[in-house]
Structures are given as C-alpha cells and as structure tokens.
Amino acid sequence: MNTYLTFMQKEIMETMRNKRLLVLACVFAGFAILGPLMGRYLVEFITMFVPTGELDFMEELMGGMLPQPTWVDGYANFYANLAQVGVITVMLLYMGAVLDEKRRGTAPMMLMKGLSHTTFVMSKFTVMSLTTLVVTLASAPIAHLYTYILFEEAGNFGEMMLGSVIFWVFLIFIIAMMIFFSTVAKKISSVAIYGFLAYFVLIIFDVVQHVREFLPYGLVTQATMVSMGNFNEHLLPNSLISLGATAVLLIASIHILKKKEL
Amino acid sequence: MSQAFAVETFGLTKRFKTALAVNDVNFSVPQGAICGFLGKNGAGKTTTIKMLTGLKKPTSGEFAIMGKKEAFGKGIRQVGYLPDVPGFYGYMTGWEFLDLCARLCNMPEGERKTHVEDLLKQVGLHGVKTKISGYSRGMRQRLGIAQALVNSPAVVFMDEPISALDPMGRRDIMEIIASLRGKTSVVLSTHILSDVENICDHIIIIEKGKVVEQGTLAEIKGRFNRQDAVQVAFYNQEDCDTFAEAMKGQGDFNFTPHQMRLTIQSDKVSTAEISKLTMRVLTETDMPFKGLNVDAPSLDDIFYEVTK
Ligand SMILES: Nc1ncnc2c1ncn2[C@@H]1O[C@H](COP(=O)(O)OP(=O)(O)OP(=O)(O)O)[C@@H](O)[C@H]1O
Ligand SMILES: [Mg+2]
Numbered sequence: 267m268n269t270y271l272t273f274m275q276k277e278i279m280e281t282m283r284n285k286r287l288l289v290l291a292c293v294f295a296g297f298a299i300l301g302p303l304m305g306r307y308l309v310e311f312i313t314m315f316v317p318t319g320e321l322d323f324m325e326e327l328m329g330g331m332l333p334q335p336t337w338v339d340g341y342a343n344f345y346a347n348l349a350q351v352g353v354i355t356v357m358l359l360y361m362g363a364v365l366d367e368k369r370r371g372t373a374p375m376m377l378m379k380g381l382s383h384t385t386f387v388m389s390k391f392t393v394m395s396l397t398t399l400v401v402t403l404a405s406a407p408i409a410h411l412y413t414y415i416l417f418e419e420a421g422n423f424g425e426m427m428l429g430s431v432i433f434w435v436f437l438i439f440i441i442a443m444m445i446f447f448s449t450v451a452k453k454i455s456s457v458a459i460y461g462f463l464a465y466f467v468l469i470i471f472d473v474v475q476h477v478r479e480f481l482p483y484g485l486v487t488q489a490t491m492v493s494m495g496n497f498n499e500h501l502l503p504n505s506l507i508s509l510g511a512t513a514v515l516l517i518a519s520i521h522i523l524k525k526k527e528l
Numbered sequence: 529m530s531q532a533f534a535v536e537t538f539g540l541t542k543r544f545k546t547a548l549a550v551n552d553v554n555f556s557v558p559q560g561a562i563c564g565f566l567g568k569n570g571a572g573k574t575t576t577i578k579m580l581t582g583l584k585k586p587t588s589g590e591f592a593i594m595g596k597k598e599a600f601g602k603g604i605r606q607v608g609y610l611p612d613v614p615g616f617y618g619y620m621t622g623w624e625f626l627d628l629c630a631r632l633c634n635m636p637e638g639e640r641k642t643h644v645e646d647l648l649k650q651v652g653l654h655g656v657k658t659k660i661s662g663y664s665r666g667m668r669q670r671l672g673i674a675q676a677l678v679n680s681p682a683v684v685f686m687d688e689p690i691s692a693l694d695p696m697g698r699r700d701i702m703e704i705i706a707s708l709r710g711k712t713s714v715v716l717s718t719h720i721l722s723d724v725e726n727i728c729d730h731i732i733i734i735e736k737g738k739v740v741e742q743g744t745l746a747e748i749k750g751r752f753n754r755q756d757a758v759q760v761a762f763y764n765q766e767d768c769d770t771f772a773e774a775m776k777g778q779g780d781f782n783f784t785p786h787q788m789r790l791t792i793q794s795d796k797v798s799t800a801e802i803s804k805l806t807m808r809v810l811t812e813t814d815m816p817f818k819g820l821n822v823d824a825p826s827l828d829d830i831f832y833e834v835t836k
Contacts, residue, residue: 272631276617283619370615374583378609379632379679524601527584 270385273376277393286359287397293355294348294401298408301344306335306416308343337420340413341493345433348405349486353465356398356440361457363390364448364523374528383524391445391516395438402437406430421494429493432505436485439508440465442515449519449526482508533595534559534683534713535580540589542575542737549575551737552589557683557730559594560710564728565717568835572737573717574612577685580715581609594682608681608712612688614672618661622653622671625660626678633679647674650704652697665692673701677712684708686716690723702727721827731827735835745827752830756799758806761789761819774809791823 281287364387367373377386406426414420447460468483478484479500485508488501535557542550550572557563567573578584580591585600592598594606616625626644635643648654651670660671669692676684689705690698698720706727708714718724724731731748733741741748762768768788775781775792781802784791792802799822810817 268634269632272628276628279624280617280619371611371613372615372617374581375609375611375615375629375675376632378581378583378607379629380605380634381632527578527600 269381270389273381273385273389274393277389281393281397287401289359290355290397290401291404293352294405295408297347297352298344298405299412301347302340302409302413302416304347305339305341305343305413309333309335335417337413337417338494340417341409341421341426341429342490344405344409344413345429345486345490345493348402348433349436349483353437353440356437357444357461357465358458360394360441360444361448361461362454363394363445364519365451365454365457366448368526368528371528377528384520387445387449387516387520387523391438391441394441394445395434398437398441399434402430402434403427425495426493429489429491432485432492432501433489435505435508436482436489439482439485439512439515442512442519446515446519449523479504480507482511532559533557533592534561535563535591535593535715536595537576537580537591538589540576540579540591541587542572542579542584543587549737550579550586550734553734553737553739555732555739555742557713557715557732559713561730562705562709562714562728563716563730563732564724565715565732565734566719566721566724566831567717567734571734571835573734574687575737576734577609577687577715577717581607581685583609605679606682608676608679608684610669610672610676610684610686610689612691614668614675616660616663616668616671618659620660621658622648622656622660622663622667622674625671626674629675629678635679643678647677650674650677652700666694666697669693670697670701673704677708681712683713683715686714688717688719690718690720698723721831725827733831733834740834741830748830749825752825752833756822756824757784757791757793758799758802759789759791759819759821759823760806760810760817762815762817764788767815767817771809771813771815774813775806778805778809788818 364373367376373386377383406429407423410420410423410426420426443464444457444461447457447464451457451460468481471481472478472483472487478487480503482504484500484504488498488504491498492501533556535555537553537555540550540553541548553572553576565573565577575584579586579600580593582598582600590597590599617628620628623644626647627640630640630644645654648656651674653667653670653674656667660668663671669689673686673689676686686705690701693701702723705714705716709727709729716728725745728745730744731742732739741751743751760771762771765788768785768790772783772785772790775783779797780794781797782793782795784793792806794802797805803822806820810820
C-alpha cells in the first residue's frame with residue numbers, strides 16, 4: 267500500500283511535469299466547445315459553401331430539407347469528437363507507459379528497490395484513469411453549457427454527467443489496452459501500430475448491430491444516449507464487458523511483465 | 529554454497545539467439561571484497577551482471593547472493609545495481625529521485641532525509657537544483673551510484689561506474705567504492721586497469737563468456753609466469769646494441785630489444801642483481817640513457833596475456 271501511494275505520487279508528478287494533464291485538458295475542453303459548435307453550425311456552413319444547385323441535389327438525396335440542428339446534435343458531436351481525437355490523444359500520451367521505463371532502465375531500477383510488478387502497473391493505471399476522469403468530468407459541463415448557449419436548450423445536467431462517466435469507462439479500457447501493448451512491444455512504433463489497429467477493429471465492429479453492444483466501443487453510443495436521457499438494456503452488460511476486458515488486459519500486462527527480461 | 533561468499537555462480541550460461549554471451553561461468557566473490565570484473569568489449573560482463581541482479585534469465589546454471597540461491601524475476605533485495613547506461617526520470621531533481629528510491633525501499637521518513645542528503649554529498653551532487661534531464665553524463669553516473677547504494681545493499685554491482693567521469697570524478701568515485709570495503713561487497717566492471725590495481729582485492733577476468741582468470745591480485749600475478757625485468761631506454765639504436773653486447777659478457781640473461789629499449793631478464797639471477805649489474809655496465813661504458821626502471825608485470829600485461 268505504501269509503495270503504491272509512493273509510486274502513484276511519482277506518476278502524478280510525471281503527468282503534471284510532462285504536461286500530459288495540460289494536453290489532455292486542452293483537447294477535452296477544446297472539443298467540449300468545438301463539438302456543440304460544429305453541431306450547431308455545420309449545416310449552415312455547408313449551405314454557405316455549396317452552390318445552390320448542388321444543395322437542392324443534396325436535399326433531394328436526403329429526402330427533404332436538411333434537418334435543423336437541435337441540442338441533441340451538440341451532445342452527439344461532443345462525444346463523437348472525443349471518441350476520435352480524445353481517444354487518439356490518450357493513446358498517444360500513454361503508449362510509452364511501460365515501454366519507456368523498460369528502455370530507459372528505470373523500470374528495473376524501481377523494481378529492484380522493492381516495487382512489485384503489480385504495483386508498478388496498477389499505480390500507472392490508477393493515475394492515468396484518474397487523470398482522464400478529471401478531464402472528462404470537467405469537459406462535460408462545458409459541453410453542456412455551450413450546448414445550452416448555442417441552442418438555448420440542453421439535456422438534463424445529471425444525465426450528461428452520467429453519460430460522461432460511461433464514456434470514461436470506455437477510456438479506461440483504452441488505457442489498459444495501451445498499457446498492455448506497451449508491456450508486450452519492444453518498439454514504440456509497434457505500440458502505436460497495435461493501438462491503432464485495435465482502435466480501427468473496434469470502430470469497424472461498431473457498425474455491426476448486436477456485436478456493437480458487446481464491445482467497449484459501444485459505450486460511446488451508450489454515453490451519448492444516456493446524456494440525452496435514453497437508457498437501454500445494453501448499458502449494463504456493455505459496461506461490465508468493457509470493465510472485464512480492462513481487468514483482463516491489466517492482469518495480462520502484470521503477468522507478462524513479470525516474465526520479461528528487463 | 530558457503531556463507532563466506534557474497535556472490536557465487538554455478539555454470540552460469542546465457543545464450544542469445546545469435547551469440548553465446550556467457551558460457552558456463554563459475555566464480556566466487558568473497559564477502560566484503562571489492563572485485564574487479566574485467567574483460568574486453570563484448571566479453572559478457574554486462575550480461576553476467578544482469579543475470580546476477582535478476583534482470584536476465586540464465587539459459588542454464590545457478591547463482592547465489594550472500595549464500596542464498598536466487599533466481600530470475602524474484603526481486604533480489606540485497607543487491608544494488610548501477611547499469612552501464614543509467615536512466616532516470618528526467619523531470620525530477622536528483623534529490624527527488626533518490627527520495628523516491630528510498631521510499632520504495634520503505635525507509636522510514638525521519639531517516640530518509642538525512643540519508644538522501646548524505647548520499648548526494650558523497651557523490652558530489654549536493655545542492656544541485658537542475659532537473660536530471662539537464663545532467664551531464666558524469667552527473668548521471670554519480671546519481672546512478674547514489675541510487676545503487678540507497679538501500680545499503682550487501683552486494684553492489686556496478687557496470688563501468690567510471691566510464692563517463694573526469695579524472696577528479698574518477699578519483700572521487702573510486703574513493704567512495706574503496707570506502708565500502710569490508711561493509712559492502714562490490715563487483716565492478718571497468719576497462720581502467722590502474723584503478724582496479726589500486727582498489728580491487730579480487731579480480732575476475734572473462735573472455736568470450738568464459739572465466740579465464742580469478743583470484744586476488746597477488747594470486748593472479750603469482751600464476752602469471754613472467755618475472756620482473758629491468759628495462760633500459762636509450763637515445764639511439766646504436767647505444768642500445770652496444771649496451772646489449774656489453775651485458776652479454778656478464779651472465780646468462782634474456783634480452784628483449786624493442787625500439788631503443790632493452791628488457792633484461794633471467795631465470796637464474798635475481799632482478800635486484802640484474803639492476804646492480806646494469807648500473808655497473810652503464811657506468812663502465814659511459815653510456816647515456818633515457819630511462820631505467822624495474823618492470824613488474826602489471827595487470828595490463830596479465831590482461832593482454834590472458835585475453836589474447
Ligand atoms: N540482447 C542481446 N541479444 C543478442 N546478443 C546480445 C544481447 N546482449 C548482449 N549480446 C551479446 O553478448 C555478448 C556479450 O555482451 P555484453 O554486453 O555482456 O558484453 P560486455 O562485456 O558488457 O561488453 P562491454 O565492455 O562492451 O560493455 C556480445 O557478443 C553481445 O553481442
Ligand atoms: Mg557492458
């Protein structure tokens with residue numbers, strides 16, 4: 267317990283001094299503003315730049331008038347952006363989590379001082395999770411407020427916060443995944459490749475109904491829905507599956523790290 | 529397995545895909561000794577040390593630290609380790625890094641502060657406020673030594689602790705290592721043989737993954753069958769040859785001329801006797817000479833001989 271707290275302090279210091287928190291905060295807060303903004307003005311933006319003839323064609327294609335955006339689009343855009351740029355930022359920031367320490371030789375140095383492999387991995391995971399929780403919880407009210415300003419209407423604040431927590435459950439799966447790849451791989455470029463491949467696989471399966479509900483990425487849809495006040499029966503199993511996968515990835519990482527030559 | 533040994537290996541072997549780095553190595557380091565671990569580049573020093581610190585898995589063989597069999601991945605608490613290229617958290621100061629190490633070793637709060645300060649003073653980094661990312665190589669090596677000693681380990685492995693240091697730093701670090709004598713057993717790999725001769729009481733030489741020589745410096749020198757010799761250096765080859773001729777008449781000596789320098793040796797006559805004769809012949813022939821010395825086989829000579 268003692269070494270767990272000590273190593274968590276080191277991880278917090280690293281997050282602050284290497285400006286990871288700052289980067290995450292900027293990205294998340296940025297999209298809390300940009301998301302609703304795009305939701306509000308994207309249609310008008312298109313109308314402005316597309317010649318009238320083609321606009322008619324587009325309207326015809328979509329079966330009638332281009333829809334008037336509502337506050338729902340503000341929320342949806344916020345989550346859609348976070349699921350892309352936000353997740354990729356998290357992946358980039360954390361892909362060196364274990365590998366950097368292995369290559370620099372700090373991992374063996376710390377482990378030889380009596381730090382256990384489990385504590386090493388878990389304190390990293392804890393601090394990374396808490397960091398993303400903070401930025402997620404901070405950006406949701408911004409998105410909520412900004413949506414309200416733009417549409418003069420927004421969803422229930424409590425539901426929006428709950429939605430953001432569900433999104434975070436997806437984020438900690440991504441973190442565990444990056445820790446796992448970072449433990450397995452020998453090169454940072456491999457971590458990046460594995461990470462992006464996994465991410466694309468998740469996205470590809472997300473379009474398949476009945477599969478989507480069982481994959482962590484499905485939580486992005488769930489988070490959006492919950493924020494809009496729509497709860498469905500897949501929410502709980504979907505969250506549990508994601509949490510289970512997170513646990514499996516962490517246990518596997520610890521196990522593999524123990525067997526690795528450092 | 530004896531309690532008298534700080535480190536003992538039994539047929540320790542490490543085979544990489546492409547190389548047999550350490551090949552059936554058996555050696556022992558007495559407790560409290562400062563042991564020089566020597567070998568050419570690629571001889572297998574780093575690989576051996578990494579196995580003994582539990583960081584690399586031996587292909588076969590075993591080892592014991594302080595009389596206790598240890599194994600890969602167990603986290604050997606009694607050892608300190610300075611890697612050949614030590615890495616740190618660049619965003620910390622030296623003080624913060626050592627404090628982290630001390631806390632991970634579960635050192636109580638009260639003790640910790642003074643201990644960390646003492647270590648920093650010892651390695652000459654006290655009062656340095658720069659973050660580690662701004663450290664020079666020598667400063668990193670000093671911090672590396674401090675972290676290896678932080679838990680007051682029974683055995684410390686140092687992989688080339690002085691390779692990046694200036695002459696003063698080298699002397700400082702050698703003094704620190706010498707001060708550990710009797711309390712902590714030290715295994716240090718280095719290429720600077722004069723330092724080894726000065727402070728090591730035990731020496732292991734490995735070549736191509738095999739131990740080729742081990743023991744105290746005296747033991748090794750005793751086994752090494754080149755005796756002391758008298759060396760005279762001249763200003764020109766002519767003088768050198770004339771002198772050699774003159775000496776030949778004085779007794780049964782072996783002469784090894786080498787670039788205006790003559791090495792005189794004998795199995796029958798003592799070195800002391802040869803030196804007296806040399807002086808006499810030099811005076812009689814009224815020969816100018818550049819240098820005159822009695823040359824004992826140095827660790828350098830032994831090293832070249834056994835790793836040939
Ligand atoms: N990870 C590895 N994979 C393959 N071969 C390796 C690996 N590490 C070391 N070797 C090989 O093992 C041999 C011993 O290497 P080692 O680093 O132990 O030498 P060393 O005695 O420490 O040399 P130096 O004085 O240059 O530090 C070398 O031939 C090296 O190429
Ligand atoms: Mg080496």
